[in-house]
Amino acid sequence: MVSALPSNFLSSPDYVVLNEKCGVILTMPKIKTVRGAAKRFKKTASGGFKRKQSHLRHILTKKTTKRKRHLRHKSMVAKADQVLVVACLPYA
Structure with missing residues (x-):
């Protein structure tokens, strides 16, 4: 194109x-900032992006307490995906 x-x-x-x-x-x-990305990613002081873990919205009865507890913690966006996040959040 x-x-x-x-x-x-x-x-x-x-x-x-x-x-x-x-x-x-x-x-x-x-x-323009992609508003969906702005709600999902937060920039850290070191320049990375933190995100929420997936698989914690529904169908939780079959998941163990340990698994659900570990999914509550934030995770970092992978280096390979940071380019896409930066493109969505130009002013972050």
Whole structure:
């Protein structure tokens, strides 16, 4: 999708390409924060992102108390996924 655009369009300072694979082009200077990501991820002082563990919403009777207790703690976003989180939270 991005390759179909004229070359001078992509080099213009009025536009920035966030994800060339999906072809997401946003106008500058304001980039919108993905609100769903803002509610799910918090930035830490060291620059990483913490997230809540999954599998703790329903069907809890078959899960042991130890498993549910460990799922209550926050976890860090993997390094491979941090690029996606930063793209969703440009001002974090």
